Amino acid sequence: MSNKYKEYQSKMREIADINHAAAVLGWDQEVNLPEKANQIRSQQLATVAGIAHEKFTSDEMGVLLEDLKEDENLDAKEKRNIKLTKKSYDRNTKLPKSFVQEMSGAISESYFAWHKAKDENNFAHYAPKLERLIEFKKKQISYLGVEDHPYDTLLDEYEPEAKTADLEVLFKEVKENLVPFVKQISEAEQVYDAFMFKHFDKDQQWKYSLDLLADIGYDFKAGRQDVSAHPFTTSFGSQDVRVTTRISEENLNEMIWSCIHEGGHALYEQGLPVEEYGLPSGSAISLGIHESQSRLWENNVGRSLPFWKAHYSKIQNAFPEQLKSVDAEGFYKAMNKVEPSLIRTAADELTYHFHVMIRFEIEKAIIEEKVKVKDLPELWNSKYKDYLNVDVPNDSEGVLQDIHWSHGSFGYFPTYSLGSFYAVQFYNQAKKEIPGLEGKIEAGDCSAMLNWLRENIHQYGQQYSADELCMKITGEKLNFKHFMDYAKDKYSGIYGL
Numbered sequence: 001m002s003n004k005y006k007e008y009q010s011k012m013r014e015i016a017d018i019n020h021a022a023a024v025l026g027w028d029q030e031v032n033l034p035e036k037a038n039q040i041r042s043q044q045l046a047t048v049a050g051i052a053h054e055k056f057t058s059d060e061m062g063v064l065l066e067d068l069k070e071d072e073n074l075d076a077k078e079k080r081n082i083k084l085t086k087k088s089y090d091r092n093t094k095l096p097k098s099f100v101q102e103m104s105g106a107i108s109e110s111y112f113a114w115h116k117a118k119d120e121n122n123f124a125h126y127a128p129k130l131e132r133l134i135e136f137k138k139k140q141i142s143y144l145g146v147e148d149h150p151y152d153t154l155l156d157e158y159e160p161e162a163k164t165a166d167l168e169v170l171f172k173e174v175k176e177n178l179v180p181f182v183k184q185i186s187e188a189e190q191v192y193d194a195f196m197f198k199h200f201d202k203d204q205q206w207k208y209s210l211d212l213l214a215d216i217g218y219d220f221k222a223g224r225q226d227v228s229a230h231p232f233t234t235s236f237g238s239q240d241v242r243v244t245t246r247i248s249e250e251n252l253n254e255m256i257w258s259c260i261h262e263g264g265h266a267l268y269e270q271g272l273p274v275e276e277y278g279l280p281s282g283s284a285i286s287l288g289i290h291e292s293q294s295r296l297w298e299n300n301v302g303r304s305l306p307f308w309k310a311h312y313s314k315i316q317n318a319f320p321e322q323l324k325s326v327d328a329e330g331f332y333k334a335m336n337k338v339e340p341s342l343i344r345t346a347a348d349e350l351t352y353h354f355h356v357m358i359r360f361e362i363e364k365a366i367i368e369e370k371v372k373v374k375d376l377p378e379l380w381n382s383k384y385k386d387y388l389n390v391d392v393p394n395d396s397e398g399v400l401q402d403i404h405w406s407h408g409s410f411g412y413f414p415t416y417s418l419g420s421f422y423a424v425q426f427y428n429q430a431k432k433e434i435p436g437l438e439g440k441i442e443a444g445d446c447s448a449m450l451n452w453l454r455e456n457i458h459q460y461g462q463q464y465s466a467d468e469l470c471m472k473i474t475g476e477k478l479n480f481k482h483f484m485d486y487a488k489d490k491y492s493g494i495y496g497l
């Protein structure tokens with residue numbers, strides 16, 4: 001290894017240390033923060049993030065990357081690390097400091113206005129701030145440059161190399177295939193799930209949730225679980241990956257799905273190679289691939305009959321009264337109930353993608369300047385009627401429901417659907433390669449599944465792009481057909497179609 005590359009490595013690790021220290025502060029903010037501490041904590045976070053940013057965008061780093069770019073002695077992994085770091089360096093240095101500061105101010109204003117508007121069901125209060133933030137995003141696009149479509153430039157931050165044109169094709173297939181299938185389900189006899197909404201004691205759920213995480217292979221020696229308002233996963237390095245869950249005493253679904261979902265994200269982070277700490281080869285590929293890991297555990301493993309054949313007696317023992325007249329199959333059907341609804345985060349495995357499609361179409365229309373901010377509620381409501389046949393009663397539960405736009409996170413939503421579609425394609429491949437996979441899961445052993453993910457995905461960090469990884473594992477690019485076939489097979493069984 002060349003001396004320059006060693007220098008690069010040590011600089012990157014130092015920056016990672018600083019970023020992870022900021023992550024500890026952020027985790028603590030969500031989990032433990034006393035009432036008065038908000039302002040000082042935001043200040044501390046901004047200071048630490050600023051130090052990391054300064055180090056990363058220094059001229060010294062620029063020269064080092066420029067030199068290493070030309071170094072023919074690097075091996076393939078090292079070359080890719082330099083290439084990806086240089087891309088991120090360019091992205092960070094193309095934006096003038098004054099612009100970044102002004103946009104960060106616009107984000108704060110927009111976030112607070114959104115919060116108030118959502119509480120008071122008053123879109124007009126938020127509209128001017130959102131409008132201003134969108135102008136900043138357009139300016140950001142012009143600083144960063146456009147190849148095919150300006151929306152690609154925003155997507156690239158969350159899903160590197162993703163293209164608007166490909167997403168258009170993907171969501172067209174969702175529209176043509178999934179929309180009519182969900183309609184067919186809605187006309188069938190509905191599944192019974194009332195027992196999921198009885199009273200479930202908080203402490204009892206907490207105890208059970210730790211078992212559930214252990215059952216899928218989460219390593220408690222390299223992490224811990226806590227409670228927060230919005231469940232999340234955060235990593236301080238692959239030997240310390242934290243998850244949080246949310247517990248509702250009136251809805252058993254919340255704890256189960258946030259545990260398995262965040263657990264899936266955490267298994268990816270715990271599986272990244274320790275020796276590549278701080279480098280692209282030691283970090284996750286994209287939000288879409290990250291989501292493929294959470295969704296694979298949540299939907300393909302966690303919402304399957306084999307998994308509950310193994311684990312149902314445990315949850316039934318935890319809640320004997322509530323679940324006394326329900327068997328594993330009844331439990332499996334209840335957790336897979338399909339029902340078009342207003343709120344994305346509460347949506348089932350199928351209609352979830354209509355929520356994402358609506359956001360994608362609206363974001364694209366915003367960037368293409370085909371819709372004005374003041375008309376967003378109307379556009380939102382008409383799309384909910386079209387795709388979900390749902391009437392939106394007010395903007396708080398409509399166009400104001402998600403935090404993402406208030407943060408300026410345009411281009412983020414599509415990664416949720418990409419993740420679910422990748423998950424099915426990966427899971428199908430795992431079934432082909434692991435003899436008797438579902439039998440093992442039914443016997444209570446998820447280790448073969450986890451080892452396959454470790455070997456085929458986690459260990460590589462960013463050595464492959466999302467496209468390359470999918471090709472390498474499954475022999476083809478992302479193909480919606482796999483998701484659709486899976487959906488038809490599973491839900492025809494549940495709904496007797």
Ligand code: CO
Nearest residue numbers: 261265291294
């Ligand atoms: Co997720």
